[in-house]
Amino acid sequence: MKLSSIFAKTIFDQRRSFLGWSLGLGVLVIVMAAMWPSVRDMPGLDNFVRNYPAALRKLFNLKTFRTGTGYFNTELFSLMIPALFLVFGIGHGARLIAGEEEDRTLDVLLSTGCSRRRVMVEKAAAFVVVVFGLGLVLVAVTLGMAWVLGMGMTVGDVVRGGLAMVALGVEFGLVAFAVSAARGRRGVAIAVSTALAIAGYVLYVLGQLIHGVERWRGISPFVQALDHGPIGPSWSVGPAVMIGCGLLAFAISVPLFERRDIGN
């Protein structure tokens, strides 16, 4: 395969990981979906759900648990898939600049006459495309299972859910990318973006439970991603805001990368 740009090379570098993640994500959705008919038909499910603490019922939107949409939102799209997209995004985002710098392959790349800005833009663009690709796999498998099992979800519902997951991966991945470009250390990039993700999740949870925190919860990316479903009938500006925040972090890091010493 001929690699004619940094964009193509970055996609090429992520091909195996993308396949592995797609496979894992697909299997997860299939297995969880396969359990839905028996959950739906569980006698006493409503009583079981009613006995859950109110906070958890609210947090995981348990009142719709018996519907296909509610089941997927609770079991997959509230915690597990967001966490997977975060791990994928942060892990890959942190590696794109700092990984090359730590491996010492960046020196030659930056001496080919390509500007540092171009290196960053092409790598970030390839990263975003790959996360969207993973989102596409998620949407396709989810729709497939929903159709096979008659879970009652529309294409739009699932696309909105997938977009929310992609937005989480892109936002925190771009934050990791930005920190890795600004500092050149993968560990620092992972630590900073993971800490921000945890803080966002804590704010999301506390906002549900504590009155005083509620007015702040809107700034949590998890609220922006999950509050409207995420699989569900209404569009939200959340994913656009999240991707915008990721791009802002990226934009701030460009001049920092342009100015700093490489390979210290």
Add this chain to the structure above:
Amino acid sequence: MVRTRGLTKRFGATLAVDHLDLEVAPGSVFGFLGPNGAGKTTTIRLLLGLQSPTEGTAEIFGLDCTRARDQIHRHVGYLPGDFVAYPELTGAQYLAFLAALRGGVSPGAVEGLVDRFDLDVTRRLGTLSRGNRQKVGLVQAFMHEPEVLVLDEPTSGLDPLMQQRFRELVASVRDRGATVLLSSHVLSEVEEIADTVGILRSGRLVVVEQLDLLKEHARRHVEITFTGAVPTEQLRRVTGVQELVVAGRTARLVVAGSMDVLFRVAGAAGVENVVATEASLEEILLGYYSEPS
């Protein structure tokens, strides 16, 4: 062509490069010598704009190495010290990738270099030996026929035959007018190809000299066996004699500079045999290092 003025780089409390004034003439080969940690690699990275100076300036083609680095890079070939390439790519993929980024690389030039270094470009870079990886590094540095080459420890890992081919390559690019700056702590590789040598010590340029002049001022080891008694006192008074040990009819001397007077004095006393050893660059370097800073 390559010029630094008061170039200084600090890393915290460490002064890696200390007010370096360096000038490499167009169409010449400059050997940048010094032990590990002397600041060679940092100077090279400053020239490539990978790092910015704390003070002073570095210029190539009259352009500032930090501000105009992208413009400079198009006409510069760079081999980093401890060259590392993407292990999952084959040599051909890697070279094609860099050629695509650079643009304007002729396939013939790449093929010529690959043949010269007897390189198998079908193998993945991660499976190559250190020497073969270094050849890939050299090919990528030379393939766009740059006007300036900056090579950090270029022969490291190469076997003697490939070192010879590298020297021939450097000579041929110099003949077509390219300027080459190469660093080394292996002095013999510089001795054969450099026109000018700069010796770096603790971030400071101790000396810059034409290689011939450097050798002229260098110390030599001379062993003279006399037909009769050794004229010890006369020998000791000869200008340039730095050490003198006498054993029987043989005098062992260390001499700096011209040996004209020495041989006239020795000849008058009757010489049976003379063995003179040319000073290696190691000794020249040691000479500079033993001088107080």
